[in-house]
Amino acid sequence: MLFGSAINLEMKDAEVIYYPNFFNKNDADNYFKNLLNAINWKQDTITVFGKTHLQPRLTAFYAENKNTYKYSNIEMIPHPFEGDLLKIKKRIEKETKINFTSCLANLYRDGKDSNGWHADDEKELGENPIIASVSFGEARVFHFKHRFDKTQKAKLTLQHGSLLVMKEGTQKNWLHQIPKTKKDIGKRINLTFRIIP
Numbered sequence: 742m743l744f745g746s747a748i749n750l751e752m753k754d755a756e757v758i759y760y761p762n763f764f765n766k767n768d769a770d771n772y773f774k775n776l777l778n779a780i781n782w783k784q785d786t787i788t789v790f791g792k793t794h795l796q797p798r799l800t801a802f803y804a805e806n807k808n809t810y811k812y813s814n815i816e817m818i819p820h821p822f823e824g825d826l827l828k829i830k831k832r833i834e835k836e837t838k839i840n841f842t843s844c845l846a847n848l849y850r851d852g853k854d855s856n857g858w859h860a861d862d863e864k865e866l867g868e869n870p871i872i873a874s875v876s877f878g879e880a881r882v883f884h885f886k887h888r889f890d891k892t893q894k895a896k897l898t899l900q901h902g903s904l905l906v907m908k909e910g911t912q913k914n915w916l917h918q919i920p921k922t923k924k925d926i927g928k929r930i931n932l933t934f935r936i937i938p
């Protein structure tokens with residue numbers, strides 16, 4: 742098996758594929774260690790429903806073009822892709838046969854860091870965004886809930902070295918989140934590759 746097995750989450754109105762072992766342990770360990778230092782992590786102040794607060798995680802934005810990414814009242818200016826980030830981008834593009842232009846990186850420092858319910862449906866991502874999401878470091882639980890059919894939920898643990906591909910329908914019909922956890926856990930890096938033409 743070249744990239745480990747792919748699991749179709751069989752979600753209503755969305756195609757979501759999970760590759761638990763997309764990167765082997767050795768590559769995943771190295772990427773985690775290197776990206777922790779190489780990425781320009783910072784904590785942004787965001788405004789949601791008129792209230793301003795620090796984001797509960799660190800982020801950075803990379804792109805092969807100059808296009809910015811706007812969400813929650815912040816505008817992220819891209820750094821150029823290089824080093825491991827560029828290598829990872831190429832690996833994912835080879836597997837998915839999709840060319841991504843941009844990457845929003847997240848660093849969850851511990852269990853208190855999180856990412857609240859949202860969909861990545863900003864207009865610069867186009868009509869039906871495709872997002873490839875890579876995880877390194879501490880495993881975290883990822884939740885989905887359907888926007889319109891309240892009976893539909895899904896939950897999985899995003900493990901070290903995994904790839905989650907959220908294809909057609911996911912952002913339109915579902916929300917997702919990384920909840921906080923009271924467990925005493927370590928850092929997690931997540932890379933979300935996106936297309937912002």
Ligand SMILES: O=C(O)CCC(=O)C(=O)O
Nearest residue numbers: 845847856861919931933
């Ligand atoms: O950390 C994750 O797995 C999800 C990140 C996410 O949803 C986002 O950056 O839009």
Ligand SMILES: [Fe+2]
Nearest residue numbers: 859860861917
């Ligand atoms: Fe997201």
